[in-house]
Amino acid sequence: METTVLWLCLGLAFLGRGWGSHTGMSHGVCKLGHGAAACNGRELKLVPADLPANTKELFLDDNTIQMLRNASxxxxxxxxxxxxxxxxxxLIESGAFLNNRDLQVLSLADNALFTNYSVTAAALWSLPALRKLDLSGNQLTEDMVATLIQNLSSLESLSVARNVIMRLDSFIFERLSQLQELNLEKNYIFEIESGTFEGLRRLQRLSLAYNYLPCIVEFDLTQLKMLNVSNNIIEWFLAVESDALFELETLDLSHNRLLFFPLLPRQSKLNSLLLMDNEMCFYRHLPNATYPPNVTVQFLLIDGNITNITTLSLWDEVIHSNLSSLRFLDMSQNQFWYLPEGFLAGMTSLSYLKLNQNCLQTFHIWEEEPPGMLIELDLSQNQLSELQVDLGSEGILPNLRLLNLSANGLQKVPAKLFAHTPKITTVDLSHNRIDVCPQQANADGSKYSVCIDFRNIMTLKQLYLAGCGLDVVDGHAFSGTSLTHLDLSNNQRALSRSLRPLQDIALTLQVVSLRNASLSCATADMDFSSFQNLLSLDLSENSLDSFPESLGSLKLHTLNLQRNLLTSLSQDAMQKQLGKSLNMLYLSQNPYNCCKLEWWDFLHSLQTVHIVDRVEVTCLYSSRTLHAAQLPESVLQACRWMTVNLALLYLVLALPICLTLLVAFAIMFLTFKQKLLQMVKSRYRVSSPY
Structure with missing residues (x-):
């Protein structure tokens, strides 16, 4: 009976192990679960043969498999x-996929399939359900690609990026009628034959980025929703002149050599237009323009025996395309001196406009241009001397939240500009010669060269005024605002007297930068105790010779004290709230005393504080500059002896004084001994009863 029970238990255990193996819950090499086997990066040379038979997803990426055999x-x-x-x-042998007719997604990127591509092609042809194929990074030429995909009519997504394709013939994709996404990035394509994409009626996303295309003319892919031709050498982009509706939503022409604004489809659903880093310009109003306004250029297009001529006015500044759906326009890093009148008026849905890093000298804000839907406007790094705003009109930029005017040469800006932007949250005026209007300024700020009034702008949260050469800021310059971010860096006089101008916003400020603001404990009141919500503070490049004790009560996460005159840090302050909340601390380029680094050891005991520039922190010892984190033992020993010697010195100095006092007391006692004894006797004598 006992033997029977034993065999029954062993049998149940065996069945349990067998069932566990069948469900694929464990494997020596791969991670199994939910019908998937992840065998990535295991240095496998062969496909594992002992995985569950019902595996639906098998990932063998980053191994050393050189051949996929028929039985793999x-x-x-x-x-x-x-x-x-x-x-x-x-090599993939021709019969490798004969039993995998349901395979839909196949990634073969970053291999060496160019060596036996014709055999591999025969293997791919046996996959009737294949929808997504990645052949990137296999050193394939255009002829190799044509062979590999010629019978894959079920493909919906194909990537042949990072290969050595140089031109696209008209027949290369002719059988891919179901293709919706095509990636040709990072090849050497310099020519695309007419009709190459003609049969791809379902194609929606096409990327030709990082190639060598010189131009795109007669663009007629009406079905495309996204076209990326960035990082080529394109000088012209001309869409076919037609009233057909293009489905195009995103067009990326950035990082090319465009000379003119692209000739876009007349009717499209364009939402994002990226034109950054080109050579575009409008020419009609240039001071040195010598060409007549009716100059035209003709494009001669030869396709076999058919010749087409496209004529384009070189100076035409009118956009004939319907851009009412455009929301994002990036024209940064070009050569625009101005924008033609009415250029932006038709872009009624425009929300984000980037014109930074151009040559703009003036910019006009009228009632309908830029459109009222604009949320972000970036005009930084231009040559703007004047910002013309029609403040008399209602609804000037009613939705504007961000305005970047940094790094210009502004000489004329309406002082009350932001009183007309009811939703403004972020303003960057850094590196302009402007000032903050004081409390007694005129309504238009005319008493001051260029000053901006920020008072009572309730929505304003982030204000950047770095490097503006601000005069002493008025005590209530920011009253009525709820600023959380403020940058007053590189303004030598702004806070030279005290932190009083910031008191009105002390409870809302979270991030403050006062770098290189000539702050000194001797000349300014450095009381930060009222900034109870401050999380990040930059006090670098100032003249602080002692640690502001008021910082100890703050809940700072980041503190920058680089390039000051600090000889030590306050250990008491670090033992308060500051030491509990601080995460990142910058301390380098201060003249710390190598023999007074108790605070340094204490900081290292706080495991929550990360000294970002730890290896750069130095200290001074006998005119030598040493790394605080690697002080030689000889220096540490000398510092200890210095402490002992100092104690002995105090003792030696105190001992003569004590001896002198003792001798003086003894002399006085001996001199007046008789009189003192008589005085004591006379005072405490008691008569005897006898």
Missing amino acids: LLQYRQLGNLGLSGNTLK
Whole structure:
């Protein structure tokens, strides 16, 4: 009976192990679960043969598999997703996928399939359900790609990026009628034959970025929703002249050599237009323009025996395209001196406009231009001397939240500009010669050269005034605001007297930068105790010779004290709230005393504080500059002896004084001994009863 029970238990245990193996809950090499096997980066040379037969997803990326044999995947009939990228795969035998007819996603990126591409192609042709194929980084030429994909009519997504394709012939994609996404990035394509994409009626996303295309003319892919041709050498972009509706939503022409604003489709659904880093300009109003306004350029397009001529006015500044759906326009890093009148008026949905890093000298804000939907406007790094704003009109930029005017040469700005932007939250006026209007300023600020009035702008949260050469800021310059971020860096006089101008916003400030603001404990009141919500404070590049004790009560997360005159830090302050909340601390380039680094040891005991520039923190010892984190033992020993010697010195100095006092007391006692005894006797004598 006992034997029977024993065999029954062993049998149940065996069944349990067998069931666990069948469900794929454990494996020696791969991680299994939910029908997937992750075998990435295991230095495998072969496909594991002992995985569950019902595996649907198999990831073998970043291994050393060189060949996929006919029997490698034989038992995995339900496989739908196979990843083999990052191997040294050179050959896929023609029958490798015969039992994987349900395979839909196949990644073969970063291999060496160029060596036996014709055999590999035969293997791919046996995948009737394949929808997504990645052949990136396989050193494939255009002819190799044509062979590999010629019978893959079910493909919806294809990537042949990072190969050596140089031109695209008209027949290369002709059988991919279901293709919706095509990635041709980072090849060497300099020519695309007419009709190459003509049969791809379902194509929605096309990327040709990082190639060598010189121009795009007669663009007629009406079905495309996204076209990325950035980082080429394109000088012209001309869409076909047609009233057909283009589905195009995103067009990326950034980082090219465009000379003119692109000729866009007349009717489209364009939402984002990226034109950054080109050579575009409008020419009609240039002072040195010598060309007549009716100069035209003709494009001669030869396709076999058919010749087309496209004529374009070189100076035409009118946009004939319907851009009412455009929300994002990036024209930064170009050569625009001005924008033609009415240029932005038709972009009624425009919300984000970037014109930074151009040559703009003036910019006009009228009632309808830029459009009222504008949320962010970036005009930084131009040559703006004047910002013309029609303050008499109602609804000037009613939705504007961010305005960046930094790094210009502004000489004329309406003082009450931000009183007409009811939703403004962020303003950057850094590196302009402007001032903050004092309390007694005129309504238009005319008493001051260029001053801006920020008072009572309730929505304003972030204000950047770095490097503006501000005069002493008035005590209530920011009253009525709820600023959380304030940058007054590189303003030598702004806070030279005290922190009083910041008291009105002390409870709302969270991030403050006072770098290089000539702050000194001797000349300014450095009381930060009222800034109870401050999280980040930059006090670098000032003249602080002692640590502001008021910082100890704050809940700072980041504190920058670089490039000051500090010889030590306050250990008492670090033991308060500051030491509990501080995460990042910058301390380098201060003249710390190597023999007074108790605070340094204490900081290291606080495991929550990260000294970002720890290896750069130095201290001074006998005119030598040493790294605080690596003080030689000889210096440490000398510092200890210095402390002992100092104590002995105090003792030696105190001993003569004590001896002198003792001798003086003894002399006085001996001199007046008789009189003192008589005085004591006379006072305390008691008569005897006898």
